[in-house]
Amino acid sequence: MASAYSLAQIEQYEEYVSLPTRFRKASKPALDSAYLTALHIHQISSIPYENLILHYSTHHTVSLDPETLFNKMVTDKRGRGGYCMENSIFFNHVLRALGFRVYTAGVRVRPRVEGIPAGDYLGW
Amino acid sequence: MLRQGRVHMVNIVTLASGERWMLDVAFGGDGPTKPLPLISEHVTQNLGTQEVRLIHSTIPQQLEQNPKLWIYQYRNGKDKDWNSFYAFPEMEFFQADFEIMNFFTSQYSGTINFQKTTVLIIRFLRRETEEEGIVGKLMLVNGEVKRNDGGKTRLVLTCTTEEERLKAFKEHFDIRLTDEEVNGIKGRNVELLGNS
Numbered sequence: 001m002a003s004a005y006s007l008a009q010i011e012q013y014e015e016y017v018s019l020p021t022r023f024r025k026a027s028k029p030a031l032d033s034a035y036l037t038a039l040h041i042h043q044i045s046s047i048p049y050e051n052l053i054l055h056y057s058t059h060h061t062v063s064l065d066p067e068t069l070f071n072k073m074v075t076d077k078r079g080r081g082g083y084c085m086e087n088s089i090f091f092n093h094v095l096r097a098l099g100f101r102v103y104t105a106g107v108r109v110r111p112r113v114e115g116i117p118a119g120d121y122l123g124w
Numbered sequence: 125m126l127r128q129g130r131v132h133m134v135n136i137v138t139l140a141s142g143e144r145w146m147l148d149v150a151f152g153g154d155g156p157t158k159p160l161p162l163i164s165e166h167v168t169q170n171l172g173t174q175e176v177r178l179i180h181s182t183i184p185q186q187l188e189q190n191p192k193l194w195i196y197q198y199r200n201g202k203d204k205d206w207n208s209f210y211a212f213p214e215m216e217f218f219q220a221d222f223e224i225m226n227f228f229t230s231q232y233s234g235t236i237n238f239q240k241t242t243v244l245i246i247r248f249l250r251r252e253t254e255e256e257g258i259v260g261k262l263m264l265v266n267g268e269v270k271r272n273d274g275g276k277t278r279l280v281l282t283c284t285t286e287e288e289r290l291k292a293f294k295e296h297f298d299i300r301l302t303d304e305e306v307n308g309i310k311g312r313n314v315e316l317l318g319n320s
Contacts, residue, residue, distance in 0.1 A: 037159055049247075056301055057304075102138075107131070
């Protein structure tokens, strides 16, 4: 499946997360682990994990529409990110647009008891 | 505190060489700070003294031993035990699957869903040198702003009013909300009402 994001949006993203020039699409970087690492580091240090939309919004709901996510995180330039599914789906479309073969998998998490994961894994 | 009702997802990349990598960019403070190879027991240095790895194994709840799952584990030092945080299969999930998970996580207000009772922000801090990397993290949990530079987490400040928390969003996280968004907190369970 093609990425939801255009080349113009990818350039906007690269600028927003301050990706080094050698890892920008225009430099045609090799699709390797060094490139993935740079993207990962710049993504998590520029686009926070945050769930403010559940508390600070009129609707208190979350959209996973890729265009809505792009506007919220990049175009609006208000420092916003999203919770796990917002950020991961956004990042999935970025990786696809850059030419990576990528798919998403659901994860079961163990609850934390006093900070430490313990017991049964929770449902999807 | 028991935090339940977490659902999560990761990206899995296959390179031309056949190598496969997991990219988790949204687990929060205990997430990996770089991609992890899908190689069982391959250890990667995470923030500070923390090490993380994936193992290809089973979890106790499985009745069937196949297919195995990939389990994300961490330990906070070489002398510590590995602890399992989450598990995922190699099966592909579609947008439609996440829409269902998202409906629960964003709409269900029972106590099992900690997302609805907790205000959270986690942003990782990047070292801007030739050798780029993640060197810390800045967190907001309800009214507390905390920072970790690779060692112990320290409390930066405690907000008791909405005014203080909005200031913290802006000054510590560079997050600016619209007036409409700011008003959305009124009357909610997580609104900060001061100490009075």
